[in-house]
Amino acid sequence: MSTTRRLWLGLIALLVGSFGVLLWMGGDIHRQAPPVPERVASSTGDTIYTREDIEFGRQVWQSIGGMQLGSIWGHGALIAPDWSADWLHRELVERLDIEARRTGLGSYSDLDEAQQAALQSQIRADYRDNTWNPETGTITVTEERAEAIERVAAHYVSLFGNDPDMTALRESYAMREGTIEDEARREAVTAFFWWTAWATTAERPDSDISYTQNWPHEPLVGNSPTPASFMWTMFSIVFMLGGIGLLGWHYAVYHGRAPEPQPPVNDPLEELVVTPSMRATAKYFWVVVALFLVQILLGAITAHYQVEGQEAYGFALSEVLPYSLTRSWHTQLAVLWIATAWLGTGLFIAPAVSGHEPRFQRLGVNFLFVCLLVIVVGAFAGQWLAVMNKLGLEYNFLFGHQGWEYTDIGRFWQAFLFIGLMLWLVLVGRGLWPALKRRDETSSIVALLFLSTIAIGLFYGAGLLWRENSHIAMVEYWRWWVVHLWVEGFFEVFATAVISFLFVKLGLVRAKFATINVLFATMVFMAGGVLGVFHHLYFAGTTTAVLALGASFSALEVVPLALIGLEAYDTWSKQRATPWMPRYRWPIMFFVAVSFWNLVGAGLFGFLINTPIALYYMQGLNLTPLHGHTALFGVYGMLGIGLMLFCLRGLRPQATWSESWLRGSFWSLNVGLALMAVLTLLPMGVLQLQAALEEGYWYARSAEFMGQPLIELLVWMRVPGDTIFSIGALMLSVFVAGLWFARRREARQEVAAAEA
Amino acid sequence: MAEFYLQIRWVHVAAVFASGALFLLRGLLVLAGRKQWALAVPVRYLSYTIDTILLTAALMLMTLLHQYPFVHGWLTVKVLALVAYILLGSIALRRGKSARTRRLAFGAALLVYLFILGVARAHHPAGWLSTVFA
Numbered sequence: 001m002s003t004t005r006r007l008w009l010g011l012i013a014l015l016v017g018s019f020g021v022l023l024w025m026g027g028d029i030h031r032q033a034p035p036v037p038e039r040v041a042s043s044t045g046d047t048i049y050t051r052e053d054i055e056f057g058r059q060v061w062q063s064i065g066g067m068q069l070g071s072i073w074g075h076g077a078l079i080a081p082d083w084s085a086d087w088l089h090r091e092l093v094e095r096l097d098i099e100a101r102r103t104g105l106g107s108y109s110d111l112d113e114a115q116q117a118a119l120q121s122q123i124r125a126d127y128r129d130n131t132w133n134p135e136t137g138t139i140t141v142t143e144e145r146a147e148a149i150e151r152v153a154a155h156y157v158s159l160f161g162n163d164p165d166m167t168a169l170r171e172s173y174a175m176r177e178g179t180i181e182d183e184a185r186r187e188a189v190t191a192f193f194w195w196t197a198w199a200t201t202a203e204r205p206d207s208d209i210s211y212t213q214n215w216p217h218e219p220l221v222g223n224s225p226t227p228a229s230f231m232w233t234m235f236s237i238v239f240m241l242g243g244i245g246l247l248g249w250h251y252a253v254y255h256g257r258a259p260e261p262q263p264p265v266n267d268p269l270e271e272l273v274v275t276p277s278m279r280a281t282a283k284y285f286w287v288v289v290a291l292f293l294v295q296i297l298l299g300a301i302t303a304h305y306q307v308e309g310q311e312a313y314g315f316a317l318s319e320v321l322p323y324s325l326t327r328s329w330h331t332q333l334a335v336l337w338i339a340t341a342w343l344g345t346g347l348f349i350a351p352a353v354s355g356h357e358p359r360f361q362r363l364g365v366n367f368l369f370v371c372l373l374v375i376v377v378g379a380f381a382g383q384w385l386a387v388m389n390k391l392g393l394e395y396n397f398l399f400g401h402q403g404w405e406y407t408d409i410g411r412f413w414q415a416f417l418f419i420g421l422m423l424w425l426v427l428v429g430r431g432l433w434p435a436l437k438r439r440d441e442t443s444s445i446v447a448l449l450f451l452s453t454i455a456i457g458l459f460y461g462a463g464l465l466w467r468e469n470s471h472i473a474m475v476e477y478w479r480w481w482v483v484h485l486w487v488e489g490f491f492e493v494f495a496t497a498v499i500s501f502l503f504v505k506l507g508l509v510r511a512k513f514a515t516i517n518v519l520f521a522t523m524v525f526m527a528g529g530v531l532g533v534f535h536h537l538y539f540a541g542t543t544t545a546v547l548a549l550g551a552s553f554s555a556l557e558v559v560p561l562a563l564i565g566l567e568a569y570d571t572w573s574k575q576r577a578t579p580w581m582p583r584y585r586w587p588i589m590f591f592v593a594v595s596f597w598n599l600v601g602a603g604l605f606g607f608l609i610n611t612p613i614a615l616y617y618m619q620g621l622n623l624t625p626l627h628g629h630t631a632l633f634g635v636y637g638m639l640g641i642g643l644m645l646f647c648l649r650g651l652r653p654q655a656t657w658s659e660s661w662l663r664g665s666f667w668s669l670n671v672g673l674a675l676m677a678v679l680t681l682l683p684m685g686v687l688q689l690q691a692a693l694e695e696g697y698w699y700a701r702s703a704e705f706m707g708q709p710l711i712e713l714l715v716w717m718r719v720p721g722d723t724i725f726s727i728g729a730l731m732l733s734v735f736v737a738g739l740w741f742a743r744r745r746e747a748r749q750e751v752a753a754a755e756a
Numbered sequence: 757m758a759e760f761y762l763q764i765r766w767v768h769v770a771a772v773f774a775s776g777a778l779f780l781l782r783g784l785l786v787l788a789g790r791k792q793w794a795l796a797v798p799v800r801y802l803s804y805t806i807d808t809i810l811l812t813a814a815l816m817l818m819t820l821l822h823q824y825p826f827v828h829g830w831l832t833v834k835v836l837a838l839v840a841y842i843l844l845g846s847i848a849l850r851r852g853k854s855a856r857t858r859r860l861a862f863g864a865a866l867l868v869y870l871f872i873l874g875v876a877r878a879h880h881p882a883g884w885l886s887t888v889f890a
Contacts, residue, residue: 307757307819314824712757719812724804 018530038137057192065324066403074619171309215539216697284344291337341640350431473541528556561603568595590642597634623685672725771810
């Protein structure tokens, strides 16, 4: 059996096994999810909340941006608090005060440490004992707790409305005035927040661990990491070290053994025939640049809301474009422009590979483009209407704001995007078809490329698998299929396949060895990547098995990144492989940057927050966007730009490239990103971490902590890095625009010369 | 953040003088026929660094004082004069075709720079002449 065949079989076995476990665990999450009660009642029999309240409250919360304004169980935005942790802490403080007064001690805050500790242990059972009765579907709480709930609910009703007393707090949370205009809806939201807080301390039946694995850290009620969190943290590090050792052995045996091919004398892509459909992809790349610029602008506004919660330099911005919207669009556009760059790349290279232009291909490319524009405009308009309370709740799920970070466009738009991806798949497939049918040495790598496009097309479909009222634990499960498996998994496979493929086409690598490398790399990615999805779900209402699997497999995701220097050096050396290779210098430099940020952003900053014990404290602190920015832009953003440049080289083979614009753009983007990470996100995250460890998670996210002068100063330290980064993006757009304007100028000069 | 007001203002003022001094030096180098020194990579990057610090401090002060361009006259004038200064500076150092053009642009840029200082000192659109217009 050939090596390629063995690897294919290995990959298939790995995927079947991993997805089998993933699906089976999905069933387990469904069965073990924290129960949503039919009724929450006080011990005197009064109804506090009903299931309808909780579900309606969740809908309301989703419609105002959901995870894009504060977070739930640590998932979501960073400026407003984590509502579950915040509610829990507020309720505990109220409860302790009620207890202190009831026992005649006066106010809780006036007590000494010993008295406070005694009261804390007195109320603990009230919170940790699970009083949910599966037969009646009722959760019963003590009268004192019911009173505490009432007080916290009053606080939230006031916060989400227009109460002038709360304006300062709303400002520090970057909430607009009248976030939820209708009072009945504000009251319903409290039901949902309470339920999420209840699940953080109520112990699972026959267990002493809460539904959220004791997350968040809350000393007042003894919420601290579980023994399993410690154990699997240590095991995962051992697995990772073992994996690195094994991969090191593999590299020692195989690396550099492949014979170098004789590179062609001339650039093979120079003779590329640019077909009408390939030419039609140009507009995809213009849109990539435009969306990238808009995304940066929205990011700057989102960051600025951390300084002025409702304004931007004197303009009352939150009245027309509140924080939850700018952040929704900023995060959505990140995925959208990168995806558009890849869609464009797929459409460009398919006919280039096969040398065949299928009928009506150009029409398909143009039609898909129009669909994508309609989706972006329609989905964003729906989100604006939802967040501004202008869209009825009945339409919110379909057309408004779903509130689930990264997958928050309305269901109709999601489905439309899925259809668009299917159309893309068909277009790429029919372009590649003759090459897929050919039985030559490149057929395996073409097949891999095509399989990764199929995966990209199909796996977005996971985003359609939850319904409006699905349990939040299940929504999280499927949501991370999209964000993790789609973005972190299959994008990665596509990236590896497409880069290797381009090198094969340039004659720098032999197809056979490229295929083996890509297949092996895919196996390594997928071995950790598929079940690694669970590292997002440690505290999302799942069981210890999820924590164990997530910790172990996601640690393996770091293994290939530890040795990425070898790949980076290989890529780097390609620049000088032939006299014509400098034509591709900047796409290659962007690919080298991909490796660098893969190590730093995905590897180091990713692993920093990856183990259960680390994430227990760090989830939703600024260490999360530290990883998010450096990995999403650092890896996929840089890759999107690199691929775009490659395609532009093919689209404009004879154009003279402006080195200085590209060099400036490359370094500005990299330096800007590094400064953002080092000057703001990392130090701020570390300070928050210390606060979470010492005081409890709620404190690290509180207005009190985030309003400190030092934190505000650190937020301002984003300006230098962000400015340099934005200049880099502007230089890139000038470069891309220059390719077309220069072409017009050249054409005019040619005409003038001919006429003369 | 108001606690840091004086320090931020100090950084802003220091960056203003550093930026102005560097521009003066680079302009003189161009006049002396040493354009390659004025445009050398380390010098250019030093200039970008100073200007980025200057801008950051300016945005922080704006937020602290709640005074904004296009809302408050003196800041509007400062921003417009800054644009003129940048354009003139670019002609003086790089884009000016003849020595005369570069010299004139350099002189004009310095005058605009001094005018901006005046506007900043007086918090008045007329700058040094604010007492006349007051």
